[in-house]
Amino acid sequence: MRTLTERRLRLVGVAAQRAHDRLGRYPASAEQILVDYQGTTRSLIAESLVDAWGNPVQLKAGTSFDALSLGADGAPGGEANNADILLSELLASSAPRPRSPEFAGLQRDLADALHLQFQLDGIDYSHAHWRNSDLSVEQIQAALAGKPIPPKRHGPENHGTEPGADVSRADRTDTEKAADALFGALSGDSMLAKAMGFMMKMLGASSQARAMIKIVLADTLVHADAILQAQPAPLAELMKVLTVDRNTQVIHDLRAIIADEPETRSVAVFYGAGHFFDLEKRICSELGYRHESTLWVPAITIDINETGMTAAQLKGFRALMRRTIEQQLKQLD
Template structure:
């Protein structure tokens, strides 16, 4: 299974939409410097602001610390996580994604990274659950006649077209013989994430999917509810793979316009 399926500061010109909400930057000698995710700022005709905050679920601890500081300044932070919002505190339980969670947790150790659920405080007063419950997710899957296996195979088919087996083997050999294997592996994984970021777009096409489209619709229904209640400065904290569909819906259906985009360092790739 491709690793990118497990994860799924400079500003752009005013209103410029990025090709992807995730990118790799380079330093001296064209060496990778950082894996970055977008923070896109929107405003509607009534002056209300919304920030799309791209999430990488396994990242440097400093990335999560910076996000937590920002989150304290919003009226409302809408967050993703298929789970029960009526729990007794702490991050909501994930659905049947235990395997993915374990792999993400293991990856943080292999890459020297931190795990989102351990670093972000979901008990903050302004945090609002904006995702499906497990029952809603399951019912939506059944209604659309989708399955986890079907979704996986769909993504696998698209990703396999873009993969070069020889290049992948060369990258693995490079990692094995690197002086700093952890950094070499981290760079390889970052490149894979960026190269394959567009694959999730398959799940947000005209037909859509539960994993992206239906969950985004649920999140935006919660956004509307919070706007109707008077919130004026909001953040929507979701995996970076969800952001292109959010952008389309916010601008076409909700009257928001993109003002600018910041890029946040999620993984530092500096090293020998």
């Protein structure tokens, strides 16, 4: 019950921060939090404004925001399940996770340079109710080689090359070679990746450079789908494997839950944003669900004052960025 209440308080905190970003002040009541939401999202947040024991969550708004559950007894103080639960204390006690040594490289360098948090450092994937719905290494290798994707094996995950696989064979596909280049850069193993990592660390030392990189990154991500669709065939096929083929495994696992686990009443698909254009369409068209509501949670914030530009200069810079991206897309067509 306490764990469920803690999760609800955290969701209330996210919704309150969104209201603050929109209004410039923190919400002082449940109504002020709920006004931005509809459908299922509104229902989830409304449910989170009541703790697991059925008591209303108390809100404290001013220059900061806090949310309080008085515990099972609904009274201040107490011990064990009767003890108060305060959102600010939950956030303060969230110890940083150990940095994962795997799959870091350039991605972690970029996160550190922008004062962001690398995904594998910031997210705990070990929860008992979380399930891995990704392709195995064997399946990804088959897809990259243009072969039929074999059924997923159950057992210890293989994190290396399949036994007997010859990664230096002469008939490797262009898609496999593109994958080598991409994964080598992301892992930080290549000389180019190491040079880029050093450059990022240098740029990250300047608040002005950090702000400018965030603006470039944000404007580029707006066009991410178009950029990926316009890539040469080997890279386009690689992106298909990394998104569409991996989404197919998610759809397969969702079908199994629907068929075999009638007691499971809700499922959350936790994936990178690049997967959801395809995944949402397929969940609706193949599984018969429908989209009801959308909630965006800010992942990157930018202090425009740190750019050192006036509003007019920044507007011109972003317009130049958009024109540059559009010209590159035309060249790729």
